[in-house]
Amino acid sequence: MTDDNQRPSWVVLKFGGSSVSSREDWDNIVQIVQDNLQQGVKVAIVHSAFKNVTNQLERLAQLAVDNSSKELLNEITDYHQKMASQLKLDASLLTPWLDSLEASVSRISDHGTLTSKLRAAVVAHGELLSSTLGAEFLAQQLGDDRQTQWLDARELFVSEAEANNNVNDQYLNAVCHPRPNHQLAKNWSESFDVVLTQGFIASNDDGETVLLGREGSDTSASYVAALLEAKKLEIWTDVAGMFTTDPNKLNEAKKLEQISYAQAFEMAEAGAKVLHPRCLSTVMPYRIPIEIKNTHQPLESGTVINGEGSDSRWVKAIAIKQKVPVMTLLLGRRGQQPETLQKVFTVFNQLELGCELLASTKESLVMAVETSNSVHGEEILNDLSVKLAEMCRSVLLSHSAIITLVGCQSSQALWHLLQIDAELPEQWLLLGHTSSDQHLSFLVSDDEALDILKLLHKHLIH
Numbered sequence: 347m348t349d350d351n352q353r354p355s356w357v358v359l360k361f362g363g364s365s366v367s368s369r370e371d372w373d374n375i376v377q378i379v380q381d382n383l384q385q386g387v388k389v390a391i392v393h394s395a396f397k398n399v400t401n402q403l404e405r406l407a408q409l410a411v412d413n414s415s416k417e418l419l420n421e422i423t424d425y426h427q428k429m430a431s432q433l434k435l436d437a438s439l440l441t442p443w444l445d446s447l448e449a450s451v452s453r454i455s456d457h458g459t460l461t462s463k464l465r466a467a468v469v470a471h472g473e474l475l476s477s478t479l480g481a482e483f484l485a486q487q488l489g490d491d492r493q494t495q496w497l498d499a500r501e502l503f504v505s506e507a508e509a510n511n512n513v514n515d516q517y518l519n520a521v522c523h524p525r526p527n528h529q530l531a532k533n534w535s536e537s538f539d540v541v542l543t544q545g546f547i548a549s550n551d552d553g554e555t556v557l558l559g560r561e562g563s564d565t566s567a568s569y570v571a572a573l574l575e576a577k578k579l580e581i582w583t584d585v586a587g588m589f590t591t592d593p594n595k596l597n598e599a600k601k602l603e604q605i606s607y608a609q610a611f612e613m614a615e616a617g618a619k620v621l622h623p624r625c626l627s628t629v630m631p632y633r634i635p636i637e638i639k640n641t642h643q644p645l646e647s648g649t650v651i652n653g654e655g656s657d658s659r660w661v662k663a664i665a666i667k668q669k670v671p672v673m674t675l676l677l678g679r680r681g682q683q684p685e686t687l688q689k690v691f692t693v694f695n696q697l698e699l700g701c702e703l704l705a706s707t708k709e710s711l712v713m714a715v716e717t718s719n720s721v722h723g724e725e726i727l728n729d730l731s732v733k734l735a736e737m738c739r740s741v742l743l744s745h746s747a748i749i750t751l752v753g754c755q756s757s758q759a760l761w762h763l764l765q766i767d768a769e770l771p772e773q774w775l776l777l778g779h780t781s782s783d784q785h786l787s788f789l790v791s792d793d794e795a796l797d798i799l800k801l802l803h804k805h806l807i808h
């Protein structure tokens with residue numbers, strides 16, 4: 347099948363960690379790929395690390411600092427060897443990546459500290475190891491009639507150092523700006539039926555490995571889709587679409603058959619981790635539709651994301667983010683003087699932490715802290731508290747939940763809330779809305795979050 351310009355069509359299939367971690371998953375993947383090939387399209391696969399391996403590698407990098415990573419390294423090695431055996435593949439395929447993983451770990455131990463560059467080099471191995479097995483399995487299953495090619499994503503995507511990016515972000519939350527490359531799409535079409543590459547990883551101008559931020563494989567998939575100007579991007583995961591809320595948190599969640607790019611973006615930004623928000627901003631300019639489907643139930647329909655979406659009077663979905671570190675700062679007598687605010691933001695900058703200002707009054711600020719790209723994870727919050735305490739009257743760190751109503755104007759959402767004829771919890775900490783005015787957020791205590799979600803879902807989702 348070709349598109350209007352007689353270019354062969356590509357579909358991009360992204361398989362997340364929850365979709366590639368068993369033999370059954372892989373049998374389904376082979377079927378999904380074959381179905382596409384039979385329809386005459388070429389298939390580009392973006393492959394994540396096996397389930398939970400990225401977290402293990404993050405821990406491995408930390409343990410390497412004081413040379414205590416051996417046990418975990420063995421565990422990770424074992425896990426991949428077992429996957430090779432489940433797929434009936436020769437485990438020696440893994441050797442080059444296991445060797446380079448060990449070398450990267452040794453570099454951290456020799457260095458004695460963990461830099462974002464060394465962390466990226468270690469963590470990238472999750473995708474390198476898994477995709478090597480995935481490509482070989484697929485090549486064997488599809489046979490010689492089909493050309494299957496493994497590609498190194500670091501040769502496809504080079505990050506751009508954004509002026510306002512700190513060093514952590516440059517290595518751990520890098521950004522690329524791929525544009526359609528018709529010649530490349532044509533070359534690949536002439537040589538291959540299926541290409542398979544890694545999600546989550548890219549390189550920088552110096553050829554070093556960088557990461558695209560946690561959950562970044564969706565972003566990679568959107569990069570491949572933009573590069574090929576694909577006719578469709580399919581996100582294959584462990585649920586059959588985007589739901590009115592996280593179906594693993596609330597059984598009553600309903601599948602959304604179709605939503606607009608903008609609504610999906612709001613949901614993704616607000617915590618619906620089934621899709622990464624950056625993925626949407628990459629494909630939207632090219633109007634590439636996205637479909638979210640369930641690898642474990644491939645025949646079940648999914649959610650289609652396309653189009654503008656029309657104004658709705660109803661809340662369409664509710665997103666939830668839990669265990670968000672939140673700092674409440676009492677600024678004292680001088681309140682929000684530019685000088686105090688500047689000091690506060692300088693501390694965030696020095697610690698290379700991101701933050702989102704959730705609310706402010708004359709004397710206080712409530713900020714959500716983004717720690718996932720910090721090399722030192724949770725410890726850094728204590729550092730932050732100590733530093734902020736030097737300039738604020740009091741500093742309170744809590745782990746809270748943010749609940750966001752998506753799909754109608756915030757004033758409309760607020761009106762619906764006020765109609766709820768049930769007891770709402772006392773602790774609605776605050777609310778805010780974005781400039782797009784299509785969502786309304788609340789900060790609530792983490793302990794109560796799921797009860798509140800249930801209540802809101804019952805009353806607001808129709």
Ligand SMILES: Nc1ncnc2c1ncn2[C@@H]1O[C@H](COP(=O)(O)OP(=O)(O)O)[C@@H](O)[C@H]1O
Nearest residue numbers: 362363364583587588589591592594618619620
């Ligand atoms: N609104 C939502 N609709 C569907 N899934 C959601 C939603 N919000 C959160 N999720 C969660 O997203 C998960 C899928 O994302 P993720 O675990 O990152 O999968 P993958 O490993 O395939 O990338 C689901 O299992 C579900 O718990």
Ligand SMILES: N[C@@H](CC(=O)OP(=O)(O)O)C(=O)O
Nearest residue numbers: 362363394400560561562563
């Ligand atoms: N493996 C990376 C990238 C990713 O997006 O994975 P997944 O597709 O399993 O969410 C992570 O865990 O962050």
